[in-house]
Amino acid sequence: MQQSFADAAAMVAALRPDRPVTCYRPQVLADRARAFVTGFPGEVLYAVKCNPDPLVLQALWDGGIRHFDTASLAEIETVRRQFPEAGCYFMHPVKAREAIRTAYERHGLRHFVVDHADELEKLWDCTGHAGDLVVMVRLATARGAAVYDLGGKFGCSVEQGAALMRAAAARGLRVGLCFHVGSQCMTPTSYLAACTLARQCLDRAEVAPAVIDVGGGFPTSYVGPQPPPLDDFFQAIRAGLDLIAPPADCQVWCEPGRGMVAAGASIVVRVELRRDDHLYLNDGVYGSLCDLKFPGIHLPMRIIRPGGQATAPLRPFSLFGPTCDCYDQLPGPYMLPADIREGDWIEIGQAGAYTGVTRTGFNGFHADETVVVRDGAFLPEPAMRPPEPAHIAA
Ligand SMILES: Cc1ncc(COP(=O)(O)O)c(C=O)c1O
Known part of the structure; x- marks a missing residue:
């Protein structure tokens, strides 16, 4: 029986997970x-x-x-x-x-x-x-x-x-x-x-x-x-x-x-390092995020910072997965609060399709923790759309 939480933020507050967690709805x-x-x-x-x-x-x-x-x-x-x-x-x-x-x-x-x-x-x-x-x-x-x-x-x-x-x-x-x-x-x-x-x-x-x-x-x-x-x-x-x-x-x-x-799950990942506009996460292309490599598969994201508010305006970031492999990156850009930092979590929505199935254990990173959450689907909002022209990771 999976643990059940009101939403992903409640899960993070309770578990402070150091590995990616899939939140099913x-x-x-x-x-x-x-x-x-x-x-x-x-x-x-x-x-x-x-x-x-x-x-x-x-x-x-x-x-x-x-x-x-x-x-x-x-x-x-x-x-x-x-x-x-x-x-x-x-x-x-x-x-x-x-x-x-x-x-x-x-x-x-x-x-x-x-x-x-x-x-x-x-x-x-x-x-x-x-x-x-x-x-x-x-x-x-x-x-x-x-x-x-x-x-x-x-x-x-x-x-x-x-x-x-x-x-x-x-x-x-x-x-x-x-x-x-x-x-x-x-x-x-x-x-x-x-x-x-x-x-x-x-x-x-x-x-x-x-x-x-x-x-x-x-x-x-x-x-x-x-x-x-x-x-x-x-x-x-x-x-x-x-x-x-x-x-x-x-x-x-x-x-x-x-x-x-797709709407039936989100994945909560943690920021392990910020280097300017690059965020290094504990999940990536060899984990749950392989599908995001395809242009047009742009999943909604929001920060979770227990005990604190992230009120900074959104700005574009590129994401990097946990492996030592250079394919393990998602240029996006993905719009997240400008003050996002190591130790923050990110909830990635609309993530029920083609995520867990493509996970590998490459480089020793494999995570299959799941919980149930009871809120509605995490849908995209217009502000999550990156500005043109596209910002590409170096
Ligand atoms: C034979 C077949 N049916 C159904 C599907 C599901 O497609 P979708 O996820 O686009 O609905 C696939 C996906 O590869 C497929 O190969």
Whole structure:
């Protein structure tokens, strides 16, 4: 059972932590899950890769999530240990033969993604020509306004997708279509454009889909331009589905990660040294902050100074992680009080997605302390936006 505090400042006052601490907000997570479950026109699969912490999975379950996008055996086992009755779907386009066999035989998975003819053969072979497979064909999408483009690594063309659909259907298998518009996608129309590709693929394949899966990509609120409301994305998806006109028995899925859990946690780190406008922290790129390397992933930050107020105006700082490695730095700039100093803590908000999962033990720094806090999400404010032109660390 995690310790629970009113907020991150109360946690710092009580614990004065010398290592980074993740502050989870189960209520925020459950509310966000509920917003997806009630607003999305279909089934919502949580993308476990984003944050598989049992507390997070429990909060999402409490918010109504019953299905999970699992991309490895370890993720399937994590979900099934906690929720034996949960639905799991193998949504990684490239899988080890052993993983396919174990997922099919031991864990009972039936839905597997492919984006290449050889992967379809592998699937067919490893399941002993199972007739109850549902082959999910993944289409590559055009890069829209997403921070991460996943199309370069995964997905096939409309023509290749149609060929894969026909090849699976020729074996008597049911077939679905899926795509991912890219993570932190800011434009609802990207989903409509991807649905247009799906329509073209279905026209070529002439195979009725059993599932249309519009993937993840739903954005959260970082410092900088704010994303449109979630409902705008659901509306664009509804318009896309009208275009696809799937048969009545076709299921519709999405697989949110970031947009579901980012707001559900913040991370509290400590300043170990200030050198002018450089702050050396006890967490960094090899710890929880790897995702911050991507332009556009600018998390809100605020100082915590127990027993004292930091009232100085905000000014830009660059952040440096604890390892002796020079990649371990985040030029930002990040707006923090001008008088910030060694021994202050910084709360980093919107940090529930792709933080703990990418932590390493590089240089002996690894921290996985977690607590629960009971305040609302720590959202960005306009003052956190750095002035132009960008200040770059030396
Ligand atoms: C197949 C798949 N589905 C869903 C997600 C979750 O994406 P996001 O966190 O952008 O919602 C990912 C992320 O990499 C993914 O690869």
